[in-house]
Amino acid sequence: MYEEKQPVYHIETLIRQYGNDVLRTAFMYVKDSHLAEDIFQDVFIKVNKNLSTFQGNSSIKTWIIRITINTCKDYLKSAWNQKVVPMTEYEENTIHTDDDYKAVEQQDQNQLIRETVMNLPDKYKDIIVCVYYQDMTISDAASILKIAEGTAKSRLSRAKEKLKTCLEGRL
Amino acid sequence: MDFQKNKFSNQQKNGNGSMDRDKIKTENRLEKEINFEDEIIHLKNHLNASFDKDNIVVSEELIQKTLQAIQSGKAPLTADEDNQEEYVVTEHKKKNRFPVFRLAGIAAVLLILLIGINILKYLPANKKSAEYDVNSATENTSESAAPESGTLEKSIEAKKETETYSIADTGAGQEVAKDKNADKSDLKASARNDGSEPQEANMDTLEVEGMIFSDILPFTAEQVNSFSIINSKKESINFKEPEKIKEFLLMLDEYYLLPVENEEDTSENPLDYQIVFTTRDNLSYTILVENEILLKTDDNNRDIIRYTIIGDVEQLKSKISEYR
Numbered sequence: 001m002y003e004e005k006q007p008v009y010h011i012e013t014l015i016r017q018y019g020n021d022v023l024r025t026a027f028m029y030v031k032d033s034h035l036a037e038d039i040f041q042d043v044f045i046k047v048n049k050n051l052s053t054f055q056g057n058s059s060i061k062t063w064i065i066r067i068t069i070n071t072c073k074d075y076l077k078s079a080w081n082q083k084v085v086p087m088t089e090y091e092e093n094t095i096h097t098d099d100d101y102k103a104v105e106q107q108d109q110n111q112l113i114r115e116t117v118m119n120l121p122d123k124y125k126d127i128i129v130c131v132y133y134q135d136m137t138i139s140d141a142a143s144i145l146k147i148a149e150g151t152a153k154s155r156l157s158r159a160k161e162k163l164k165t166c167l168e169g170r171l
Numbered sequence: 172m173d174f175q176k177n178k179f180s181n182q183q184k185n186g187n188g189s190m191d192r193d194k195i196k197t198e199n200r201l202e203k204e205i206n207f208e209d210e211i212i213h214l215k216n217h218l219n220a221s222f223d224k225d226n227i228v229v230s231e232e233l234i235q236k237t238l239q240a241i242q243s244g245k246a247p248l249t250a251d252e253d254n255q256e257e258y259v260v261t262e263h264k265k266k267n268r269f270p271v272f273r274l275a276g277i278a279a280v281l282l283i284l285l286i287g288i289n290i291l292k293y294l295p296a297n298k299k300s301a302e303y304d305v306n307s308a309t310e311n312t313s314e315s316a317a318p319e320s321g322t323l324e325k326s327i328e329a330k331k332e333t334e335t336y337s338i339a340d341t342g343a344g345q346e347v348a349k350d351k352n353a354d355k356s357d358l359k360a361s362a363r364n365d366g367s368e369p370q371e372a373n374m375d376t377l378e379v380e381g382m383i384f385s386d387i388l389p390f391t392a393e394q395v396n397s398f399s400i401i402n403s404k405k406e407s408i409n410f411k412e413p414e415k416i417k418e419f420l421l422m423l424d425e426y427y428l429l430p431v432e433n434e435e436d437t438s439e440n441p442l443d444y445q446i447v448f449t450t451r452d453n454l455s456y457t458i459l460v461e462n463e464i465l466l467k468t469d470d471n472n473r474d475i476i477r478y479t480i481i482g483d484v485e486q487l488k489s490k491i492s493e494y495r
Contacts, residue, residue, distance in 0.1 A: 015237060019229035024222045033227055040229070041237045048241045110221035113214065132214040160211060 009060060011048045018061055022068045025129060028118050029072035039075060043068045058140055065134050066144040069126065116166045124159035131156055382430075384423035384458075387466055387478065392417040394450050400491060401445040408495070419494060426487055428464060428478035444491050460488060 019040070026039035046067050054063055117128055130141035142152035222228065385391075397411040398419065410416060444460040459465035464478040480487060 011241060012234070012238060015229070015234050019234065020222075023229050023233075024218070024227055027222070027227050028218075033225075036227070037233055040233065041240045044237050045241050045244070110217045110224065113217040114221040117214070117218065128214070132211060133218055135215070163211065 007060075009051055009054075011044065011051070014047060014060065014064065015044055018064050021061065021134060022064060025065060025068050025133070026072055028114075028125065028129060028133075029069070030075065031118060035075075039068070039071055043071050046071065058143065061134070062136055062140050062144065065130070065136075069129070069144065073122075113167065116163060119166075120159065120162060123155060124162055127152060127156045128159050128163065382428045382478075383426065384420065384428070387428060388420075388448070388456065388458075390448065390450050390454075390456065392420045394452075395420075396449045396451050396453075398446060398448045400494060401447065402492065403443055422490055422494075423487075427481040429481060431463060431477040431479050443488050446491070460491065 022043050023036055023040045026043070027033060027036035030036055030039060043064065047064055050067075054060065058066075117125060117133075120128065126145050127141055130136045130144060131138065136144070138152050138156070139149055141156075142149045145152065147155070392413070395416045397409060398416060399407050399409045401407045410419065442459060442461055446458040446460065448456045448458075450456070457465075457467040459467065462479075462484060464480060466478070
């Protein structure tokens with residue numbers, strides 16, 4: 001009975017349906033469109049390979065986004081990337097300088113918000129992306145990020161504070 | 172979000188009363204907060220609009236490439252050989268570096284520990300060893316000659332005197348032998364012949380500090396059959412009792428001696444006392460007491476070793492003269 005209710009997913013359908021979410025989530029982590037495309041391919045290869053193991057405990061989108069975030073983090077952890085893109089924290093700090101503010105003021109509001117989200121520390125970016133970008137529940141986000149629900153809530157609160165601080169007076 | 176909006180509306184209602192500055196400020200702040208809440212609720216729209224503007228969208232080409240990659244099973248990230256090589260090299264370097272740093276750290280810690288231990292060990296130990304030498308010397312003496320407890324104290328005092336007395340103070344006016352080993356080696360040899368090992372040990376410990384009679388006499392009290400004290404007038408008194416022999420040797424041990432290098436003929440010096448010990452082996456040892464002490468064996472030519480007394484020679488002479 002249970003097996004009959006399990007929907008059958010086709011990889012191309014999944015790509016077309018959730019492709020943008022995967023690509024854009026990947027972009028927010030790796031900050032490079034080409035790398036994001038590579039991550040995109042990697043994610044859907046993994047999805048295709050592990051589709052049979054998907055048990056339906058969460059939505060298929062949540063599962064795919066989990067794979068995306070994990071793939072991005074694995075990539076960012078790699079020695080190669082540490083050598084090439086070591087600027088996450090640096091950029092985060094430098095966005096607060098006056099020059100950066102002036103430069104960012106030239107961009108439109110959407111760009112500014114995107115930059116701000118992308119330059120958040122990873123733990124805050126994770127929860128913002130999950131909850132506000134991927135419309136997940138706190139519970140799903142906590143599950144994906146392997147943290148307690150309470151931690152997820154407090155982290156989301158701090159992330160919002162951080163975003164607010166960064167965007168204050170510029171929106 | 173809804174909760175916060177309700178909260179804001181409640182606060183807004185409450186704030187409609189008096190419009191003082193604080194309330195205006197609070198309202199402005201709340202207005203900013205509601206604006207932010209509005210923005211964050213629409214975060215997804217903002218982000219998607221931004222991505223659309225920068226054309227970060229999944230193209231048909233990307234979909235086809237991904238499908239091909241799925242079919243071939245070749246992931247772009249893992250298929251990037253250059254990246255992989257670099258990654259492997261970095262990992263390899265990491266592996267090599269890890270134990271090197273660890274080992275260097277461990278070596279540094281061990282080195283610091285060793286230095287610390289040595290400092291702790293040697294600085295106070297030197298002082299203690301010097302004290303130990305004196306104590307061991309007196310203890311060894313007590314083992315071989317069983318002196319009185321007063322003798323031990325006097326020995327320590329005499330040892331202290333060695334540090335303060337000069338050779339001139341002794342009245343000898345002669346140079347102290349710098350190389351005492353040559354003289355002492357003879358004594359050691361004779362001591363070995365007699366099988367008196369404790370004396371040898373005493374010689375080693377007292378090389379620097381000076382000696383007592385037990386150190387230079389190649390026999391113990393038990394090995395002495397008799398001894399005679401002959402004064403300058405050739406008057407002689409003989410002792411055969413073991414207790415007397417022991418007592419006399421203990422009395423002699425109260426005085427410290429230093430070997431004298433100069434071996435000039437002392438026959439012209441006035442001889443105060445002559446003490447002749449005869450051992451159970453029928454060997455005769457003579458101590459000549461004048462301003463210096465001379466130790467002679469029975470053939471009168473071999474093993475003539477001269478010592479200067481550190482301390483009061485006249486007191487020693489008077490003690491010898493009173494010995495009955």
